[in-house]
Amino acid sequence: MSHQHKKRFGQHFLKDAGILQQIVGAAKLAPGEPVLEIGPGAGVLTEALLQAQVRVQAVEIDRDLCRELDRRFGQAPNFRLLEGDALKLPWTEILGEQEGWKLVANLPYNVSTPLFFKFVEQRQRFASLTLMLQKEVGDRLVDLGTGKGLKDYGILSVIAGLCFQVKKVCAVPPGAFVPPPKVDSVVLHLTPKPALAVPEAELFGFVRWGFEQRRKLLLSRLKRERPELAERLEPAGVQALEGLRPENLKPLEWLELYRQVSPSVAGKSC
Known part of the structure; x- marks a missing residue:
């Protein structure tokens, strides 16, 4: 042809x-x-x-x-x-x-x-x-x-x-x-894989926000730019994020972080 x-x-x-x-x-x-x-x-x-x-x-x-x-x-x-x-x-x-x-x-x-x-x-x-x-x-x-x-x-x-x-x-x-x-x-x-038990568009938007500044410390950015989400973190969640950048969180860790901070899923069983 x-x-x-x-x-x-x-x-x-x-x-x-x-x-x-x-x-x-x-x-x-x-x-x-x-x-x-x-x-x-x-x-x-x-x-x-x-x-x-x-x-x-x-x-x-x-x-x-x-x-x-x-x-x-x-x-x-x-x-x-x-x-x-x-x-x-x-x-x-x-x-x-x-x-x-x-x-x-x-x-x-x-x-x-x-x-x-x-x-x-x-x-x-x-x-x-x-x-x-x-x-x-x-x-x-x-x-x-x-x-x-x-x-x-x-x-x-x-x-x-x-x-x-x-x-x-x-x-x-x-x-x-x-x-x-x-x-x-x-x-x-x-x-x-099966559908995730969270609003996926919101989750992906959250991950995208994180990787916009992939070398910045994630906890510091959350506190500075998304304080309404940062305040939802339990003490153990705060400790787990200390010193980590977006690239340090594996896929399931991103999902768990979103579940902790998102008002869409807060308090729901996963």
């Missing part, structure tokens, strides 16, 4: 058959399962998914690519194509009433982070997510704050750690794509 790659859509099409096989294998597909593919591009992964006899719902923003995808796969009974922006389309239109979806996608790198937050919101409708991402984002998603180096650990790490079991499938070099990106890539497999 001859296609002028469009930079604004972050288009880098996978060409490596070995990587493709690892993606499909990691997804553990069974015939008839509903699979969502965002950014099918030239249809290389799409073809492999259809060969696995799953029901593919593809979402593509590029009108030219949509025409080509429809020409190649439009007659397949297990293929449905939606033209549009996955960040703007309502998820009821994308997923319908079906549950138990698997997401398998080489995500457009320029929107992979905002898409991840959409996946977090919808994660209870997915059995698993097998994603190709730029390595920089992938490193943040797998980092649980347990190593010595914390440069990758941040808001994405905390949310991923609370909401998913994250496993690295394989590294992907630039040469696996046409055109090759300027960064390395990685394939991750994510299994959703």
